[in-house]
C-alpha cells in the first residue's frame with residue numbers, strides 16, 4: 001500500500017485546498033493529512049488564521065479525502081511523521097518548491113501545481129481579497145512571498161516594466177504578470193503600489209476611480225492638495241487608502257507607543273530618529289530613478305515624531321546635502337521640529353551611514369530602540385537607576401509586511417481606515433516632503 005502525506009493550515013477550506021487533497025490522494029492508496037496547530041501557525045508566522053484547529057480538522061474530514069488526520073505541532077515533525085507512519089510520498093503545493101527537498105532522504109517528494117485563480121464564491125462573499133502589485137522594485141518579490149503567510153489575501157497580478165526582476169517562484173504564484181496597469185485593475189479588488197513617489201498620485205487616482213482599495217508605499221504623494229483630493233475620493237467611494245509604513249504595523253512599535261502612553265518615562269521631551277542606508281549608489285547615472293533620502297526614509301523616521309508628539313509643532317527646519325540638483329536628490333537630510341514642550345530630530349540618509357536608532361527621552365527615563373529601529377523586535381526602557389531598566393521582546397515576522405497586510409484586509413472588511421497610520425500623520429508627512437521640494441524651511445550644505 002502506497003502511503004501519501006500532505007500538510008497545511010486549511011483555513012476556510014477552498015477549491016485550491018480540495019484540489020490539492022484530491023491530487024494527493026491520487027498519488028497513492030492512503031492519504032494522511034497534517035493540519036497545523038494554532039501555536040505552530042503562530043510560530044511560523046501565519047498570524048491571522050481565522051478558524052480554530054478543530055474547525056479546520058472538521059473541514060478536512062468533511063472532504064472525505066483523508067484516510068487519517070494528524071496535527072502538525074512542531075518544526076521538524078514532518079520527518080518524525082514520515083518515519084512513524086511509513087510514508088512513501090510527501091506532497092505539497094508548488095508554492096513550496098525546493099523548500100521540502102530535504103525530505104527526499106526519507107520518502108519521495110512531489111510538488112503539485114498550485115491552483116491559480118480563486119473560487120468566485122470566496123471573492124463574492126468577501127473572504128478573499130485579490131491584490132495587484134504595481135512597481136519596478138525587486139522588493140516586489142519579498143512582498144509576494146510574505147503575502148503567502150496572510151490568509152484572506154492573494155496576489156493575483158503584478159504590473160511592472162521590469163518583468164526581469166520578478167523571481168520565477170513568484171511568477172509561479174501569481175496568475176498574471178503584465179506591463180499594462182488597466183489589465184491589472186481589471187482583475188483585482190485592491191492594489192499595492194511601490195512605484196516611484198512621483199507617480200503615486202496618478203496611479204492611486206486611477207485605482208480609486210476603478211473602485212479598488214489602495215495600499216501605497218510612503219509617501220502617498222508629494223503634494224498636500226493631491227493627498228487631500230485622493231483621501232476625499234477614497235471616502236466618497238467607500239474605499240480604503242492605506243499608507244504602507246511597515247514599522248507602524250509591527251508589534252514592538254505598537255507596544256512601545258502604548259507603554260509611552262502609560263507614562264513609563266514621564267513627560268516626553270525629545271525624540272531622535274535616524275534611518276540611513278547605502279543602497280544602489282554605485283555607478284548612478286540618473287538620480288531621478290533612485291529614491292532620495294527624504295522619500296525613502298523620511299516617512300518612517302517622522303512616524304514616531306508625529307504619532308507621539310502630534311503634528312502641531314511650531315517650527316521646523318530641514319538641512320540637506322543635495323547631490324543632484326535636478327531631481328533634488330538628498331544623500332542626507334536632518335529635520336528638526338520644535339513643539340511648545342518638546343523637540344524632535346530626524347536624520348535620514350540614502351548615501352551616508354549612521355547609527356539607525358530611535359531614542360525617546362522623558363522626565364523619568366528614556367526608551368531606546370537599537371539599530372535598525374524600524375524593523376525591531378526589541379527595545380529597552382532605561383532609568384537613572386539601572387536596576388529598574390526593562391527589556392521588551394516581540395516577534396517580528398517578515399519585516400512587518402504580514403502585519404501591514406492583515407491590517408489592510410481588516411480595514412477593507414470593516415470598511416474603515418485602520419488607525420496604524422492616522423490621516424493627520426500621513427498628511428503631515430506629505431506636507432514636510434512637499435516643503436522640502438519647494439525649498440521651504442530648507443538649508444543646503446555642500
Ligand code: C2G
Nearest residue numbers: 007008009010011016017020092093094113114115
Ligand atoms: N494550495 C493550492 N492552491 C491554492 C492554495 C493552497 O494548491 N490556491 C495548497 C498549498 O500549496 C498547500 C495546501 O494547499 O499544499 C494547504 O495550503 P495552506 O493551508 O495555505 O497551508 P500552507 O501554509 O501552504 O502549509 O506545514 C504546512 C505546509 O508546509 C503547508
